[in-house]
Amino acid sequence: MNLALPILVPALPALGAAAGLATGRRHPGLARPLAVLPVAVAAVLALVTALQLGTGATLDAATRLAPTGGPEISLALHLDGFSSLISVLVGLVATCVQVYSTAYLKDDPRYPSYAALVSLFTAAMFLVVYSGDLIVLLVGWEVMGICSYFLIGHHWETADARSASLKAFLVTKLGDVPFLFGLFLLGADAGSFRIDEVLKAAAEGRLGHPTLIALLLLGGVAGKSAQFPLHTWLPDAMAGPTPVSALIHAATMVAAGIYLVARLLPVFLLSSTALLVLAIMAAITMIGSALCALAQDDLKRVLAYSTVGQLGYMAGALASGDRDAAVFHLITHGAFKALLFLAAGVVIHAAHTNSISVMSRIDGLRHRVPDAYWTMGIGLIALIGLPPFAGFFSKEAVLSAAEHAANGEALTGGLGPASAVPAAAGSIVLGAGLLTALLTGAYATRMWLVAFHGKPLPAAAGTHQAGAPYSPEIDEADPAKAEPGAMRWPLWVLAVPSMGLGLAGLRTDWLPALLDGESLRPSTTTAVIGTGVALAGILISYAAWRTVTSRQAAQQPAGQVLVPGQPGPPAAETLPADPAPRLLGPLYRPALHGFGVDRLYHLLFVRPTEAAARLVRFLDKAVVETYVRGAGAAPGWLGRAVRFAQTGNAQGYLSALLAGAVLLAVLVAVGS
Amino acid sequence: MHLAYPAVLAALLFSVGVYGVLARRNVILVLMSVELMLNAVNLNLVAFDVWLRDTLHAGQALTLFTITIAAAEIGLGLAVVLLVYRTRRTADVDRITALGDRHEAELADERPAETEKAQVTA
Numbered sequence: 180m181n182l183a184l185p186i187l188v189p190a191l192p193a194l195g196a197a198a199g200l201a202t203g204r205r206h207p208g209l210a211r212p213l214a215v216l217p218v219a220v221a222a223v224l225a226l227v228t229a230l231q232l233g234t235g236a237t238l239d240a241a242t243r244l245a246p247t248g249g250p251e252i253s254l255a256l257h258l259d260g261f262s263s264l265i266s267v268l269v270g271l272v273a274t275c276v277q278v279y280s281t282a283y284l285k286d287d288p289r290y291p292s293y294a295a296l297v298s299l300f301t302a303a304m305f306l307v308v309y310s311g312d313l314i315v316l317l318v319g320w321e322v323m324g325i326c327s328y329f330l331i332g333h334h335w336e337t338a339d340a341r342s343a344s345l346k347a348f349l350v351t352k353l354g355d356v357p358f359l360f361g362l363f364l365l366g367a368d369a370g371s372f373r374i375d376e377v378l379k380a381a382a383e384g385r386l387g388h389p390t391l392i393a394l395l396l397l398g399g400v401a402g403k404s405a406q407f408p409l410h411t412w413l414p415d416a417m418a419g420p421t422p423v424s425a426l427i428h429a430a431t432m433v434a435a436g437i438y439l440v441a442r443l444l445p446v447f448l449l450s451s452t453a454l455l456v457l458a459i460m461a462a463i464t465m466i467g468s469a470l471c472a473l474a475q476d477d478l479k480r481v482l483a484y485s486t487v488g489q490l491g492y493m494a495g496a497l498a499s500g501d502r503d504a505a506v507f508h509l510i511t512h513g514a515f516k517a518l519l520f521l522a523a524g525v526v527i528h529a530a531h532t533n534s535i536s537v538m539s540r541i542d543g544l545r546h547r548v549p550d551a552y553w554t555m556g557i558g559l560i561a562l563i564g565l566p567p568f569a570g571f572f573s574k575e576a577v578l579s580a581a582e583h584a585a586n587g588e589a590l591t592g593g594l595g596p597a598s599a600v601p602a603a604a605g606s607i608v609l610g611a612g613l614l615t616a617l618l619t620g621a622y623a624t625r626m627w628l629v630a631f632h633g634k635p636l637p638a639a640a641g642t643h644q645a646g647a648p649y650s651p652e653i654d655e656a657d658p659a660k661a662e663p664g665a666m667r668w669p670l671w672v673l674a675v676p677s678m679g680l681g682l683a684g685l686r687t688d689w690l691p692a693l694l695d696g697e698s699l700r701p702s703t704t705t706a707v708i709g710t711g712v713a714l715a716g717i718l719i720s721y722a723a724w725r726t727v728t729s730r731q732a733a734q735q736p737a738g739q740v741l742v743p744g745q746p747g748p749p750a751a752e753t754l755p756a757d758p759a760p761r762l763l764g765p766l767y768r769p770a771l772h773g774f775g776v777d778r779l780y781h782l783l784f785v786r787p788t789e790a791a792a793r794l795v796r797f798l799d800k801a802v803v804e805t806y807v808r809g810a811g812a813a814p815g816w817l818g819r820a821v822r823f824a825q826t827g828n829a830q831g832y833l834s835a836l837l838a839g840a841v842l843l844a845v846l847v848a849v850g851s
Numbered sequence: 852m853h854l855a856y857p858a859v860l861a862a863l864l865f866s867v868g869v870y871g872v873l874a875r876r877n878v879i880l881v882l883m884s885v886e887l888m889l890n891a892v893n894l895n896l897v898a899f900d901v902w903l904r905d906t907l908h909a910g911q912a913l914t915l916f917t918i919t920i921a922a923a924e925i926g927l928g929l930a931v932v933l934l935v936y937r938t939r940r941t942a943d944v945d946r947i948t949a950l951g952d953r954h955e956a957e958l959a960d961e962r963p964a965e966t967e968k969a970q971v972t973a
Contacts, residue, residue: 827951830881830944834873 182240184228185256185309188266189319191217191224192273193302196295203291214294215277218301222270225305229263234693239311239375250366257311257374260693261506265438266308268510271676272430272517273301275669279521280422282665283528293333297426300326304431308438313362313372316439320358320403323432324351330427331419343418350412354402361395364388365446374442381445393446393453396439397460404436404490407464411776413487414471417479421524424479429486429516434509437493441502448500448595451604458498458604462611465491467774469618473625474759474770477533478523481626485562486516488615492577495608500589500600501580503694508577511569511680515561518554518673525551525666526630535626536757539633552631554670559623561677563713564616571710572681574616575701578709581609582702592695609705616709620716625758628724723758857898864891878935878942882928889921 195217202209232238241255277297284290303326306319325348332344366372368387369380380386400406405413405428416428427433440447440457447453465488472484489512496505529548530538538544545552561570583590584605589597691699701709760767769775824835864887871884893914900910936942 822952825952827948828945829947830873837869837873 181231182256184224184231185238185258188221188224188228188270189302189305189309191221191302192298192305196299196302199291199295199298203295207291210291210294211281214291214298215274215281218270218277218298219274221301221305222267222274225263225266225270228258229267232258232260232263234260241311241373244312244315250369250371252314252372253312254315255311255373256309258309261438261441261502262308264506264510264693265434266305268513269301269304269308269431272513272673273297273304273426275517275521275673276422276426278665279425279524279669280420282663283422283524284420285663289333293330293420296326296329297423300330300427300431304435307435311374313366313374313377316374317359317362320399320435320439321355323427323435324348324355324403327351327416327427327432330423331416333420333423334418337418339415340418343412343415347412347416350409351402354399354409356398357395358399358402361392361399364395365392365443368392377443378445381443381449384449386446386449389446389449390452393450394456396443396446397453397457400436400440400494401460402436403439404433404494405464405487406436406460406490406494407467408776410464410468410487411773411780414475414480414483414773417477417483421479421520421527424483425517425520425524428483429520430513433486433490434513437490437497437505437509440494440497441506444497444500444502444591445594447497448591448599451599451601454498454500454599454604455601455607457494458601458607461491461494461498462607464488465495465611465615466618469615469622470763470766470770471773473618473622474763474767476536476757476771478527478535478538478626478630479520479533481535481622482516482519482523485519485619485622486512488619489516489562491615492574492612495612496577496580498600498604499577499580499584499608500591500595500597501576501583502594503590503592503691503699504573504576504580506694507699508573511561511573511676514673514680515558515568515570515677518670518677519558519562521666521673522551522555522558522670525670526555528666535630536633538630539757545631550667550670554674556627557674557677559627563620563623563717564709565713566706566710567678567681569677569679569681572685572699572701574612575706575709576699578609578612578616578705579702581605581612582705585609594695613708613712617712617716617719620713621720621762624717624720625724625762628721629757720758720762723761727758727761854898854902857894861891861894861898864888864894876943876945878932878944878947879929881944882925882932885928886921886925889917893917 195213199210199213202213236259238256238258241253243251244254245252277294280290280294280297284293287293300323303319303322307316307323310316310319328344328348331347332340334340335344362372365377365386369377369385371377371380381389386392398409401409413428413433417424419427447457468484468487468491472481472488475481475484489508493505493508493512496502496508525548526538526544527533529551530541530544532538541547557568561568564570564574566572580590582605583597584600585602585608586605587597587602589600589605591597591599685700763770772778824831868884868886868888868891871887872881875881875884896910896914896917900908900914903910932942935947939947941947
């Protein structure tokens with residue numbers, strides 16, 4: 180197979196990014212083709228590479244990059260079914276996002292640099308996917324981190340975007356520190372940074388500290404894939420433009436952590452502790468984020484929390500030892516979450532607000548954006564996991580993997596013994612997964628109903644909910660204009676895999692043949708229970724919404740009495756029919772603010788850091804500076820004392836000279 | 852003749868010269884004291900030359916050198932003294948202290964601008 184193709188896949192977007200950055204200022208007209216074409220070509224090449232590779236084959240190629248004296252760093256390619264699948268997904272989503280951005284950020288003065296960064300980001304993701312060397316993978320990993328920082332901070336005029344980008348960067352870097360040490364330890368234990376060598380070492384049991392390595396690596400994975408307790412950056416990252424959220428925070432960057440664990444799963448299977456930690460992490464992430472998603476009023480934050488939760492599913496599948504299910508869910512989730520975000524972008528563009536409670540008051544929003552309305556419905560059903568949409572099959576694959584693991588017969592795909600997966604991990608994931616399925620149904624339904632099916636109120640000019648966190652969105656376009664085609668057709672392109680991709684897992688010679696060959700067919704028990712709880716979630720949410728709506732309808736006349744010109748009617752009446760407070764009860768407030776994790780971090784890390792900074796400043800000013808000033812002042816005083824001797828009287832000098840000579844003579848005489 | 856006599860005489864002469872250089876106020880007298888010191892050296896050179904019975908008479912030869920140099924030195928010195936006297940109307944060593952480091956306050960009074968500049972650059 181020709182190596183040029185897989186090499187070109189990451190190289191093309193990177194070159195496009197370089198060209199875009201170089202020419203963006205002088206030739207703004209070139210920015211659009213330079214943004215779309217390299218990514219689109221790379222996507223096609225990724226598809227061609229995947230087709231040429233076929234199923235069940237792997238390709239390894241390496242050239243030595245740097246002799247280090249220890250394990251060597253090599254520029255290595257590793258292609259297999261996993262990398263084929265994910266690279267095609269990345270290419271598809273990135274192309275859709277670039278096309279969509281040409282319209283969404285049409286009037287943005289910083290569009291060229293934005294597009295170049297998106298291209299660079301795509302290149303980095305391709306590099307991570309294709310790399311056969313852990314250090315090269317780390318390079319892509321970190322490039323993604325910095326691109327993410329720049330893209331979240333795209334609207335750097337707003338303080339929220341600035342702090343969100345900093346937060347994303349710091350939190351992911353916090354995870355990357357243990358990750359780096361985990362890689363070093365892994366390389367040192369395996370004697371190589373090549374992934375195939377590492378896996379061979381893991382299979383032969385040559386790794387000395389599998390638990391330590393796996394736990395250190397999990398730090399980076401938790402940071403990148405937004406798992407508890409490092410998940411807090413993802414909801415705030417919605418301050419970036421919506422296409423960025425679709426690309427980075429739904430389909431690619433957060434997938435990198437899952438992909439890494441999937442690649443190194445044999446290492447993780449050596450340590451049941453790490454798998455158990457991963458399972459607990461995934462369970463907390465899933466349930467917590469689903470509750471938060473149910474309470475959010477910001478459309479993008481709902482989707483962000485749902486991303487966190489779906490990543491929890493993938494992490495749960497990995498904790499159950501089944502990377503096929505994890506990657507399957509990654510692929511379908513990548514498709515439908517990108518779709519959801521892009522559709523949300525259209526809705527936000529049309530409604531000119533992020534708040535679903537404000538959207539509910541806009542009359543005829545769903546007729547205004549029919550494409551977004553329908554595709555968002557498709558995406559949400561896929562998210563909830565109703566058959567036959569894609570999310571159903573992948574979520575059921577995860578749940579059956581957890582079920583098998585809980586029964587002690589984990590589907591490891593021949594990577595390790597089934598007993599390597601602790602049964603507790605499977606049970607935890609299964610329980611949390613079912614509960615999350617219920618909550619997912621509830622929050623998706625609630626978001627859909629509140630955003631599109633609210634009753635327009637007379638006091639439509641209300642502001643969004645007080646006290647709720649929002650992602651700022653600077654909208655450049657005129658809301659009265661219909662969305663251009665470039666913003667609409669990517670939705671339908673992504674809607675197709677969201678609907679149909681799940682069927683690919685039905686037969687073992689379709690999708691599973693690309694992976695480890697495990698069956699991805701949902702088992703009957705979990706399929707029935709999973710679908711049942713999801714339906715229950717939908718129904719509960721719908722019932723709560725009906726109750727709230729009818730109660731509000733009863734109050735409506737009271738609201739109409741108010742003269743429109745008068746300052747706002749009482750808050751209880753302007754609030755739209757939002758079933759969330761009713762569903763969550765006392766949990767509503769904490770869930771709205773992410774269960775205070777941010778506040779906890781503020782208390783635990785930000786405050787002590789600031790206090791330490793103040794202490795250091797004090798020490799610097801009071802102690803260090805005193806010494807510095809002393810060192811400067813003492814010679815000054817000494818010099819001033821010596822100046823008194825400089826009288827200008829030659830005889831004085833000569834006297835001193837004579838005295839010195841006599842002194843020396845005496846010393847010489849006495850000394851000898 | 853014992854060596855002690857010329858040696859003691861030379862030491863005395865040198866001491867008188869040192870005292871004159873350090874204590875006299877008049878520049879001319881200071882120069883004369885310098886001559887005394889030189890001549891003490893000359894006396895030593897001649898005396899040791901004789902005492903050591905040097906066949907090459909290096910001491911005597913050096914004495915001639917010293918005398919020549921002393922003549923040149925006194926000529927130069929007197930010229931300097933003359934110039935100083937012409938500009939300052941005084942030949943008093945104690946009052947010729949222009950090269951001394953004067954007190955900061957005096958400097959500030961005389962050249963405020965320059966002092967400030969110096970402080971800034973410092």
